[in-house]
Each structure stands twice: as structure tokens, then as C-alpha cells.
Amino acid sequence: MLNDVTFGQYYPTRSFVHNMDPRAKIVFMIAYIVAIFVADNFLALAAVTLFLIVAVLFSRVPFGRVLRSVKMILFLILFTAVLNLFFYSSGGEEHMIWQWKFLSLSWESVVNMIFLALRLFLLVMGTSVLTLTTTPVALTDGIESLLTPLKWIRVPVHELALIMSIALRFIPTLMDETNRIVAAQKARGADFESGGLIKRAKAVVPILIPLLVSAFRRAEDLGDAMDARCYSGAKGRTKYKKLVFTWRDLLGLLLLGALIAGVVLFNIYFGGKFGIIDYFMQ
């Protein structure tokens, strides 16, 4: 029942992208998202797509695996696309296809829908390249390091990062625990698959309570273990795995700079996304 929940979808292999500094990867991802939203015509978006394909090739993660992460939000993409198709109304009269009361369909809205769907698609693909190639622990290390400046205004960055990595660390453990409890209650005849909404919600109680109790038990144990080893917060702590910025990250940065420059240039020279309508109409 819980086997299809993929959290921390790290794909274990060795590759150029896997070996990059997590900080660099996080910065790349943010810049990549900016590039997706800056891109204002199909050529620029094609450049972004090309960049993504190159990144996936270098990560040695099978394309199918990356595509699978889109499957989860496919419904969301379709839903927003359909809404946009009928409610987008900035199109001029000349390209109108169909109109009924407040619903309208124009070539502009078709283009807009395709554009939006592509953007969402690229967004999810791009972010999953990050999560597929970076372990959750490396990710929190990277975030902690990037947020270091906030320490100057007394934000407890280290503690926040620790909370996050503990939470991530315990997800698989609690997932196992959940599966075990589900199996135990099923063995006592519990039925989680039939009945209406209320019946199903009630059926969850025999899972949630033992799970909650065990989460508290584990938290207490972990707290004791940390105390026993004299954990006392961020002060004077050293790291087991130091993050190092290498030539890989520099190369990635250069590529990314080229991408953003390219996207901006395409935007300037080829105009907005609706240019394509005039191109085909002529």
C-alpha cells in the first residue's frame, strides 16, 4: 500500500552530476528554475530543454526514471493546462476559435497552455535531477552551508539543518514501521481498502496511534544517545564530509551561465511566445 511512495528518490550510481558539490547543484537548480521562467519563447524553452537533456545524460540516470517523477503530478499539469485553455482571455479577437459566456478558446490560449505545461514539466524534471543525484543528507549539508550567512542574524541554521536531516533519516525507518504495523493489523482482519471516506479514515487510527507512540519512543532514545555522546549544538563542531568546490562545479556554472545568456538573447531576438501564431498564420 505504501510501496509506491517514493521519498528521497536517490538513484545510486556514479556520475559527473552525482559527484558535484550539493551547494553547486542547489544553486544550479535555482538558476535553472529562473531560466525556465525567464524563457519567453519556444526557442528559449528548447534551449532549456536541451540543457536538461544534457544534465540527465551526464547524471547517468535512465530517462524513464526521471519521467516517472512527472507521473505523480501529471494530473496537476493537465488540470492547470485545461483551466488555462478556457480561462485565458488576453487573446485578441482575431485569433478567437470559440466563445461561450465567460469561456473562450483562442489560439493565444492554446499557445499559452502548451507553454505552461512545458514549463511545469521542465520544472519537475529539473528538480528531480537534483533529488535523484543527491542523497538527502548531502542536500541538507548543502542547504546548511548555503544558509550560513543567516547565522549572523542569529538564525539557528545548524539546528534547523539537524532537524531536517533527522527527519529525513527517520522517513525510511518510520516507513518500515508503518508497513509492519499495517501488516500486523491486517493480520487481525483490518481492512484498509474498502468502504467510504469516513470508514477509511477510521481504519487509519490503528496505524497512526502505534506509529505516533513509536515515533516518540525513537525521539527519546535518539535524544538520550545524543546526550550520552555530549552533543551540544553547533559550537566547535567539525564535519565528517567537507563540501569541496571542484572543476566539475566550475564547468557546470559556466554551462549554466551560457544557458541563461542564451535564453536572454533568444528572448530579445525572437520576441514573445505568441510570435509563433503569426508565423503559422501568414
Place this chain on the structure above:
Amino acid sequence: MRIVAKGLTYTYNPKSPFASQALKGVDIVIEEGEFFGIIGHTGSGKSTFVQHLNALIRLTGGSLTVGDYDLADKKCKFLELRSKVGMVFQYPEYQLFAETVEKDVMFGLKNFHKEMKEEEMRTAVREALERVDLNYEEVKDKSPFELSGGQRRRVAIAGVIVTRPEILILDEPAAGLDPLGKKEIMQLLHAIHGSWCKTVIIVSHDMDEISENCTRAAVFSEGKVVMEDTPAAIFCRSDELVSLGLDIPVTAKCARLLKERGIEVQTDFTCDDFIGRVLALWKERGKADAQ
């Protein structure tokens, strides 16, 4: 109910980099009335196998019948099967959830026998709690979380046997208990075996538990059954067990040490029998020395 498995296979996370084949063709027959032991390492497939027996894991390869239930048949009545094959997981006390002990034990009854009257259920709960040597009046209105660890485990076992399953499966029933607690739990299982459940199957890696209690046992290794025999016969092959990386009972260890010194002890590897035979040998040698 007789359990017959033929060529049982199972793979976790098929078609992914995490795929692991847990069962690689398991053949086993467990007769009605046995006190059966299943031995094996973590990851040897023993837990996966027992979870097949009440269809918590659906059959994907091979064949398996439990009594008249054919698990390969999609129309098999799985809920009915689960009421006849009770399963107590490792650390069962962590599955308790209801506000009172009585409600928790009743959970299984309410799921399996919706037609039963409240009064009948109460009687069944009382009998189950008394069977696991708990005082019904004393514990029924307590929260399960108020009880001690050992008591909670008993409540959890009562919650499974309350439906009077014909086969009772327990995964490491004595894990995490002190020696006295272990002994009490095993005594309890023998009592249940005699009166409530025709067949009892325990999964364990404590070899002493197996040699002391089981009528027959199977050794799992890397998804296969490598031995299936009486404990006495299995522990005669203690060299093979050691080469599989498994532990052997204290009695078998002693027998091996004695053998190194040239003394052969014929025993079934239960503690009482072993001590009796060693003492007999000792007396004989004393007599021989005296002459």
C-alpha cells in the same frame, strides 16, 4: 490445516535497482499439529515466507495451499484465511492502539466476526486474556500503555488468538525478553498449542528455543530451505549450520567440544536430555576408572 508450498518465489521491488529476490523456490510441507520452527539469518527469506501463509504478501510465483485455501486462486477468501491463520509479529506490543485492553483484544473479533454479539465477544476476550495468564478483571479497563512490556506482549498475543486460529505463527516471540520471560512465553505457547491452535509455527534465530521446543524445523538460507527435519537431526549437522553462518544450541556446542576430546554423546539436543546423557557417561567413566 496442512501447509504445502512448492517452488515459492518472491522479489521485493521488482524491476528497479533495489530489486532483491527474497525467496528462490521454497518447497516445504508443514503438517497439522506440529510445533514448527523456522530458522535463518536476517534476510534469509523466513519472514517473507511466513507472511505468505496468511496472504499478507500475495503469491507471485510457485504454489501454496493452506488447508483447503489455494493462495494462487484470486477468488480465495483472504479475510477468512486470515482468521484461521493468526500471525504475531516481532515486538507485537507495538501494534496496540485502543484505549483499553479489552477493546484492543476485541479488534480482531470485530473485523472477522461482524455478526457476533457484544456479550459473546466479551466472553471470547475474557477467555483469550485468561489463556495468556492475565487477570481479565484487572487489566480489561486499563490502557495498554499502562502495562509492563511483558504484559503488553501477552495482550498482543491474546489479540491474535482471540479468533481461535487453527495455525498460529509467531515471529521471534521471545525477542527482547529476559531469560525468565522467554521461558514463560515458550510455556505459554506450548499451552496454546495443546488447547487453542492445532499448529504453532515460530520464526527464530535463537537455536536453543528451537531445539527445546519444536517437533520439526526448517533452515532457511538465501531464500531457500536447506534443511527440513527434527531439531535433533538438524543439530547433528551442526558443522553445516556453522558454515552457513548460523548459531547452534548450547548443547550442540558442548557436544562438539566433547567430540574434539573423543567423547561421543548421542542426544536430541534438548537441555534435559543432554545433561542426563552426559551424567550417565560420566558415571560410566567413573566406574571404569575405579576398576
